[in-house]
Amino acid sequence: MPANVIPSASVPWPAGRAMFRNVAARGLLRYASPVILVLLWQGTCSMGIVSTRLVASPVQVIMTGWSLLRDGTLGANLGVSLARAATGLLIAVALGVGFALVSGLSRLGEDLVDAPLQILRTLPALAMVPLFILWFGIGETPKIALVALGATFPIYLNLHKGIRSIDPRLLEMTRTLGLSRVRTIRDVILPGALPDLLVGLRFAVGMSWLMLVVAEQVNAESGIGHMMMEAQDFMRTDIIMVGLVIYGLLGLVSDQIVRLMERTFLSWRPSHRRGQAA
Amino acid sequence: MATIAPTGAGGMNAVFMTDRMHDAIAPRDGGVAVHGLTRRFGHGPAVLDGLDLTIAPGEFVALLGHSGSGKSTLLRTLAGLDPVHEGTLFRPDAVSVVFQDGRLLPWKRVWENVVLGQAGADRRDRALAVLEEVGLGHRVDAWPLTLSGGEAQRAALARALVRRPAFLMLDEPFAALDALARLKMQRLVARLWARHACAVLLVTHDVDEALLLADRAIVLDHGRIRTDLAIPLDRPRHHADPGFIHLRGVLLDALGVHDD
Numbered sequence: 001m002p003a004n005v006i007p008s009a010s011v012p013w014p015a016g017r018a019m020f021r022n023v024a025a026r027g028l029l030r031y032a033s034p035v036i037l038v039l040l041w042q043g044t045c046s047m048g049i050v051s052t053r054l055v056a057s058p059v060q061v062i063m064t065g066w067s068l069l070r071d072g073t074l075g076a077n078l079g080v081s082l083a084r085a086a087t088g089l090l091i092a093v094a095l096g097v098g099f100a101l102v103s104g105l106s107r108l109g110e111d112l113v114d115a116p117l118q119i120l121r122t123l124p125a126l127a128m129v130p131l132f133i134l135w136f137g138i139g140e141t142p143k144i145a146l147v148a149l150g151a152t153f154p155i156y157l158n159l160h161k162g163i164r165s166i167d168p169r170l171l172e173m174t175r176t177l178g179l180s181r182v183r184t185i186r187d188v189i190l191p192g193a194l195p196d197l198l199v200g201l202r203f204a205v206g207m208s209w210l211m212l213v214v215a216e217q218v219n220a221e222s223g224i225g226h227m228m229m230e231a232q233d234f235m236r237t238d239i240i241m242v243g244l245v246i247y248g249l250l251g252l253v254s255d256q257i258v259r260l261m262e263r264t265f266l267s268w269r270p271s272h273r274r275g276q277a278a
Numbered sequence: 279m280a281t282i283a284p285t286g287a288g289g290m291n292a293v294f295m296t297d298r299m300h301d302a303i304a305p306r307d308g309g310v311a312v313h314g315l316t317r318r319f320g321h322g323p324a325v326l327d328g329l330d331l332t333i334a335p336g337e338f339v340a341l342l343g344h345s346g347s348g349k350s351t352l353l354r355t356l357a358g359l360d361p362v363h364e365g366t367l368f369r370p371d372a373v374s375v376v377f378q379d380g381r382l383l384p385w386k387r388v389w390e391n392v393v394l395g396q397a398g399a400d401r402r403d404r405a406l407a408v409l410e411e412v413g414l415g416h417r418v419d420a421w422p423l424t425l426s427g428g429e430a431q432r433a434a435l436a437r438a439l440v441r442r443p444a445f446l447m448l449d450e451p452f453a454a455l456d457a458l459a460r461l462k463m464q465r466l467v468a469r470l471w472a473r474h475a476c477a478v479l480l481v482t483h484d485v486d487e488a489l490l491l492a493d494r495a496i497v498l499d500h501g502r503i504r505t506d507l508a509i510p511l512d513r514p515r516h517h518a519d520p521g522f523i524h525l526r527g528v529l530l531d532a533l534g535v536h537d538d
């Protein structure tokens with residue numbers, strides 16, 4: 001990493017009222033378009049153009065969401081889903097980081113660990129659902145295992161790449177300073193690979209939600225996915241859409257948390273670059 | 279004193295020592311002695327070809343040569359980064375290297391980079407003192423990626439000095455700097471060398487830089503030192519000094535560049 005890179009000077013903020021008004025107008029426009037869409041949606045539902053049996057109106061979704069919240073259904077199911085996602089993700093982080101360290105820090109480790117993981121990675125994780133149900137039954141285990149399986153690979157792949165692509169000139173420099181292997185790992189390799197680990201974590205979080213949706217809709221007695229499947233039996237599109245909104249919010253919030261982690265741990269980057277993860 | 283000898287040559291050191299071993303310098307003084315050093319990459323031609331070199335304790339030597347002549351290879355071997363396959367090499371244990379690119383860890387603050395791997399409760403104080411010395415006292419807590427090129431090289435110099443080296447190696451440390459920053463850095467190095475009294479090997483492609491700073495300029499050519507030029511000028515030195523101008527002509531000649 002070139003140490004003598006001068007951070008690109010920030011573009012001076014064009015002063016002046018006209019510019020400010022311009023920016024404000026753009027901000028308004030950004031929010032206006034989704035609001036208009038929601039209003040249109042509400043309009044088509046209210047005027048009976050679309051059957052509310054097929055698409056619940058925004059007002060209906062809000063009302064249903066509120067009542068589900070008040071009777072505790074939403075809270076209970078959300079808690080279960082969160083616990084599953086968090087447990088699975090935690091396992092994935094432990095496994096992914098562990099494997100990446102083993103294969104990133106030693107040639108032998110790479111030979112032993114990398115090839116099997118690269119092969120496993122090409123399997124679509126969701127194809128494991130029937131097998132997981134056979135193996136783990138219908139309790140919490142198959143759901144957590146599915147989340148863990150899906151989320152391990154992005155962590156492993158990114159951290160492994162991060163460790164392998166540490167600037168060799170920095171490693172050479174630590175040799176001239178007589179740094180021990182342990183200190184080199186702690187002070188150079190791990191911090192250098194952290195940006196990649198965080199990119200992997202963002203992918204992994206997205207993957208967790210995807211796995212959870214499938215696991216809870218295929219086979220579950222609780223959780224947001226289960227709540228949505230049950231609503232399907234009673235043709236309650238409003239409840240299904242509450243579930244969709246919740247999933248959307250969960251994705252948004254968890255992504256923000258990882259972004260916050262990036263800002264906190266990567267504060268050494270002069271102009272914090274946004275992660276490349278989608 | 280580190281003795282780095284080719285494998286299986288354990289008993290040879292004494293022979294070298296009593297051989298034509300470099301005039302006055304006994305290596306245990308803290309100087310550097312290289313004898314018959316040969317280095318090739320793969321089956322290619324020898325980059326260093328039976329090279330002999332001695333540097334007295336506290337001596338400032340400038341190493342010149344065309345690009346690709348093996349300057350960095352020699353320095354890397356002296357630094358212990360490259361192995362010694364053929365030949366012998368004596369050097370002090372306490373050596374430091376500064377590369378052209380500062381090679382600071384971007385995720386550690388400047389002062390932490392300076393005392394990287396150093397133990398002790400007074401780490402920060404030591405870092406502060408040496409950063410003050412190189413004129414970077416106002417940037418101790420900065421992140422390296424926010425430093426200018428000159429500041430990064432000062433930090434790298436501080437990191438080298440905090441280890442109290444008996445032998446300091448500099449591989450084109452100012453080559454990437456603008457002319458003004460380079461002048462300041464040259465003065466700084468002259469000051470630091472006067473104070474720390476360590477042996478210095480400065481790789482440079484700048485003839486004036488060599489003449490400003492060094493006791494001796496050597497020119498690497500076809501894997502050997504073809505020119506070994508003493509620079510007996512008083513310090514501080516000036517470009518306009520007749521002795522300076524004369525030596526510049528000699529050095530440029532040695533480099534195959536003719537000063538018309």
Ligand SMILES: Nc1ncnc2c1ncn2[C@@H]1O[C@H](COP(=O)(O)OP(=O)(O)O)[C@@H](O)[C@H]1O
Nearest residue numbers: 319320325343344345346347348349350351352
């Ligand atoms: N790791 C390497 N592998 C193969 N060839 C190398 C390597 N390092 C240097 N060389 C070769 O050795 C020669 C000397 O290189 P170097 O010591 O970097 O020259 P200088 O620093 O004088 O410009 C060059 O021809 C270069 O291509």
Ligand SMILES: [Mg+2]
Nearest residue numbers: 349350351449
């Ligand atoms: Mg070089």
